[in-house]
Amino acid sequence: MTGATTRVVTKPGRDTRWNRLLYGFFRQIVSNSLRMWTRGTVEGKENLPDGAFVLAPIHRSYIDTPISSWVQMRRLRYLGKDTMWKYDWIGKLFTAMGAIPVHRGTIDREALRRCLDALASGQPVVLFPEGERKDGPEVHPLLDGAAFLAAKAKVPIVPVGIAGSDRAMPRGAKVVYPRKIHVIVGEPIMVETNGRSRASREQLNATTVHLRAEIQRLYDLAQTRIS
Template sequence: MSFYSFAKSVVYGILKPIYRMEVIGKENFPKDGGVLLCANHIHNFDPPIVGIVAPRTIHFMAKEELFSVPILGKLLPHLNAFPVKRGMSDREALRKGLKVLKEGKVLGLFPEGTRSKTGELGKGLAGAGFFALRTDAEVVPCAIIGPYKAFSKLKVVYGKPIDMQRLRETKASPEETTEVIMNEIRLLIEAHKKNV
């Protein structure tokens, strides 16, 4: 068993009794090939929650500061996370992300770049659009919905892969492409926020 699989089972065992997790749309998650998984960001637990319920191993872009945190910083590389400087202008992180996608793996990122203080969906950074346009990866929107209160329901919703063909053919900008991705996440949140 890999360290990632071991950590996934441990974290699942810890968080499952606390949150009533409901996963919707797992059938929308491509079984193979490069996948760009884009989710909203409402809580520090978003990465582990998405990681433990996803059907495939995720390589997360994580803010550089986390790699300086004692213990956590040492664990993150073993959990397939790699650092990115704030603002998404980190060329090394962009190269690493492209490599992950071109190798047919799953790259997970939170396009807002930081956690929403209000819980409302914020503006996405151009990085998501950059990855979507520069690779043939399937782009899967993901909505995390819930108050993160003990014993309350927490939903993780995967939408259908976004059709990127027109955006790629018309040479849309990364900013325009990110807006399309964020809108899909917004639609998922609106469609599933009831009964939470």
């Protein structure tokens, strides 16, 4: 049918030894080079729990994704637009790097399942709760995806403030400028269920409100480290 949208179908990425090695290789080149170039610093790593968790950073620049990998050596999983898997070999590379394809504009149950599978196997998942990249000093209203995913998997959410990424690579920039970046990892947040098997809508909303306030606090604090 002419004009129909073809959805890219991909296989879920497993945390294989090959994937971990490839992730470590590219992390060493891309993430560490970026950190040296921007004099990147991280505080609060001691707040990261063992096992699986949902990492929830503020999102002000395209480089926030590699910056997120500064917080931990382990392979992190990320959500990426499914169009990046259009070509098989590129898709395999993105999968090895920890990306999980998501079809934007719809409720992607397959992406949700893959995130839950990753968390169930002990892998941390990065989810930008503001959704797409935003601008300005105020944390925008959050989507409830981080709270929903954390509640479903029964894992904590770890809020993260990233200051300076919008100066290092602002909207429209083609290169990364050598501007100071500082990252602060906050304390884990658990979705309260009051003993129930699943969180209610009110509990998810309360967690999202708490998460937004904590990301704002960390972001404001991180800004003082680069001023």
